[in-house]
Amino acid sequence: MELHISILVFLFIIPAILAAICRDLLRSVIALLFCSLGLTFLLFNLNAPLAGVFELSVGAGLISVLFINAISLTRPLSAEENLARRKDHYRRFIGLPFIIIIIAALLWFNQQQIFGNLIFKKTAENATIGQILWGLRGLDLIGQIVILLVGVYGIVVLFKRGRSND
Amino acid sequence: MTNYFGIDFMAVILIICIGLYTLVMAKNLIRMLIGFELMTKGVTLAFISAGNANGRIALSQSLVITMIVVEVVSIATALAIVMLIQHKKNSLNVRSLTNLKG
Numbered sequence: 001m002e003l004h005i006s007i008l009v010f011l012f013i014i015p016a017i018l019a020a021i022c023r024d025l026l027r028s029v030i031a032l033l034f035c036s037l038g039l040t041f042l043l044f045n046l047n048a049p050l051a052g053v054f055e056l057s058v059g060a061g062l063i064s065v066l067f068i069n070a071i072s073l074t075r076p077l078s079a080e081e082n083l084a085r086r087k088d089h090y091r092r093f094i095g096l097p098f099i100i101i102i103i104a105a106l107l108w109f110n111q112q113q114i115f116g117n118l119i120f121k122k123t124a125e126n127a128t129i130g131q132i133l134w135g136l137r138g139l140d141l142i143g144q145i146v147i148l149l150v151g152v153y154g155i156v157v158l159f160k161r162g163r164s165n166d
Numbered sequence: 167m168t169n170y171f172g173i174d175f176m177a178v179i180l181i182i183c184i185g186l187y188t189l190v191m192a193k194n195l196i197r198m199l200i201g202f203e204l205m206t207k208g209v210t211l212a213f214i215s216a217g218n219a220n221g222r223i224a225l226s227q228s229l230v231i232t233m234i235v236v237e238v239v240s241i242a243t244a245l246a247i248v249m250l251i252q253h254k255k256n257s258l259n260v261r262s263l264t265n266l267k268g
Binding site: 005006009012013016017019020025028029032035036039042043046047048050051054055058059062063066067069070071073074075092093096099100103104107108111114115118120121122123124125127128129132133144147148150151153154155157158 | 172173174175176177179180181183184185187188191192194196197199200201203204207210211214215216217218219220221222223224225226227228230231232234235236237238239240241242243244245246248249250252256258
């Protein structure tokens with residue numbers, strides 16, 4: 001079981017590193033999609049199926065579509081610009097895998113000191129997700145509706161710009 | 167002996183480090199948003215693993231659902247702003263945004 005969750009964590013971390021390192025933005029977004037997929041598996045494993053389904057449909061689906069749409073609307077680099085930026089990109093991101101390996105090793109060998117004091121008291125939960133979402137919340141629902149309207153406006157601007165470029 | 171909570175939180179710290187590194191080192195605006203997205207995924211995992219550890223998984227799931235909605239909205243709005251910048255400057259390089267520089 002422990003090996004199982006370690007594999008899932010690797011499926012979550014490796015695409016995240018690739019998303020950061022890949023020079024091609026489209027490949028970065030595809031790696032981000034796989035990272036979302038890994039997170040979904042982890043959420044299912046941690047007894048959170050509803051959050052997992054939400055992450056799969058919105059985090060992996062909608063956000064990837066938005067990113068790919070935005071990338072398709074931007075100007076592609078010319079061959080000279082591409083060549084000039086390649087070196088600079090890899091020089092900036094070559095340190096990331098080493099930093100991650102060092103942090104992971106430090107966390108792994110000091111986990112007893114770091115995580116040993118994190119003791120959680122198990123409490124019984126009676127309310128369902130629906131009761132918490134719609135029963136416990138008050139005025140913040142209005143704020144969430146306003147945020148959703150802002151998102152709709154953002155998507156309208158995004159797609160309007162695409163039409164005018166055609 | 168390793169517990170699940172430790173492994174989950176190691177993943178959270180690593181993914182937030184990856185996102186922060188991308189956010190700091192990237193020059194491309196879309197890549198910066200990818201870094202932001204990675205950090206929010208780390209926060210999502212932190213909420214759920216903490217909820218799983220203390221037995222209040224329904225509360226953490228409802229918080230995560232709200233957070234994912236806000237995350238999508240912020241990405242959509244940020245991408246719209248990025249498209250407007252690209253239209254005005256014909257570049258996605260963050261170093262070219264020097265209009266407010268004194």
